[in-house]
Amino acid sequence: MTLQLKVPNMACSACGESITKAVKTVDPAAIVHADTKTKLVHIETQAAEVAIVEAITAAGYTVNSH
Template sequence: MKLHLKVPNMACSACVESITKAVKTVDPAAIVQADTKTKLVQIETQATETAITQAITAAGYTVTGD
């Protein structure tokens, strides 16, 4: 499943790294692409959107619809 999430407080490469790490705790095989300019994170995963969103939120980031 492909998810497109908006993460308004993702500002730098360290943020991208934290978000990627959070996603991979839920699905180690997930493919994460993030753009700090558009604040969009694209995730290819077998996990549910809820699980991914909760992991990113737990890492300290806000997730909104795209």
């Protein structure tokens, strides 16, 4: 499944790395692309969207479904 999430408070590449790590705690095989310019995170995962959103939120980021 492909998810596209808006993360408005993702400011830099370190934020993108933190979000990637958070997603991989839920699905270690996930493919994550975080674009700091557009504030969009594209995720290829087998995990439920709610679990991914919860992990990113727990890492300190705001998530808006896009």
